[in-house]
Amino acid sequence: MASSGLSSSSSLFRRPAVLQLAVAATLILSLGAQAQLQYDYYNETCPGVEDLVREALLAKFADDVTLPASLLRLHFHDCFAAGCDATIMLKSHNGTAQRDADPNATVRGYEAIEDVKAKVEESCPLTVSCADIMAMAARDAVNFTKGPAYQVETGRRDGNVSRKEDAERSLPPADGNVTVLTQYFAAQNLSMKDMTVLSAAHTIGVAHCSSFSQRLYNYTGAGDQDPALDPEYAKNLTAVCTPKHMASVQTLDQVSPTTFDTGYFQSVYNHRALLASDAALLEDSFTAPYVTLMATNASYAPTFFQDFSVSMLKMGRIAVRTGTDGEIRATCAIYVD
DSSP states (O other), rough: OOSSSSSSSTTOOOOEEEEEEEHHHHHHHHHHHHTBBTTTTTTTSSSTTHHHHHHHHHHHHHHHTTTHHHHHHHHHHHHHOOOOGGGOOOOOOSSSSGGGSGTTTOOOOHHHHHHHHHHHHHSSSSTSSSHHHHHHHHHHHHTTTTTOOOOBOOOOOBBOOOHHHHHHHSSSTTOOHHHHHHHHHHTTTTOOHHHHHHHGGSSOOEEEGGGGGHHHHHHSSSSOOOOOOOOOHHHHHHHHOOTTTTEEEESSSSSSSTTTTHHHHHHHTOOSSSHHHHGGGGGGGGGHHHHHHHHHHHHGGHHHHHHHHHHHHTTTTTOOOTTTSSSSSSSSSSSSO
C-alpha cells in the first residue's frame, strides 16, 4: 500500500463510479453464500490450520512491522473488487488482472500469503483456499497489532477470473466524501456504520504523498490548501511531500501508527487525517458523532473493537464462492493468461 501498509493512491479507497446494479447483485450473492460459510470449517479436513497460519504469520510480522497493515489492505482490496475469492492474487502476462489496476499499484503482501499457503499445502494438500488464508491473515494482522481477536468464518473457494476493471470500478476513492463512500460500501451490502468502522483500518499503515497531495497544493484547483487540515500538521507534510518526493510515505494514524486502536479517530478529530476520505468522516452528521465519541472517550475502545469485528465479518462475506463454485488452488498467484 511499494509502500507498507494500507497506503497509496487510495489505501482502502479508489476512483469514483456509482454502482446501482451492483448493489442488488452483490446482495444476492452475499446472502446466498454466507449461509455456507461457517466457523471452524476445516476442523475435520485440516485441523489446526488457523494455528498454523497464525504461527507462520507471527514469524513474518516479527521481521516486517509493516506487513500487518499490508495484509489487512490486501484482504480489503480483494473483497471489494470481485468478492473475497483471492482473485487479487492472480497474475496476468498482459497486465489485465486485478493486481495490475492502478488502485492496486502499491498493494503488497502477496508473497507472504503465498508462503503461508505453501506451509498449509504441506499439511493439507488442496484443502484450504487462498481466500480463507487471506481472511485469517487479516484477522491475525489486526490482533498482532493489539486489535481484537475476532473469529473468522471459513469455507470460501478461490475464483479463477481476475479483471483489473473490477478493482478500478469498485474500490472507493481516496478523495470521496461520505455520500460517495456510502454508495461504494452500499454496493457491497455494507452500511454507513460499516463504512465508518472499516475506515478505521487506517489506524495502522501509511499513505504515499501522491494520495493526498491535492489537499496540500491544489485543493480547489487554485493552488490552495485544504482548510480542514491542521495548519501545523499541513506545514510538516509539505516539508516532506515536496513535488519531487511524492513517493514518500506518511503514517495514516498520527497518534499510534503501529497499534490497532482508536488513535485513527483522534487523528481525524484533530484534523490530522491524511486522506480526504478520512477527514470527511468528521464533516458528516451521521459519522462525526461516532468519530468524536471514539476520539474523546477511551472507555469506548472495546465498543470500537466489537464494531470492527462485526463489520469485518460482514465484509468477509462479500460475493464469496462456496460449495462447488470456484476452486482450491495449490498456488495462489498463478497466471490467468
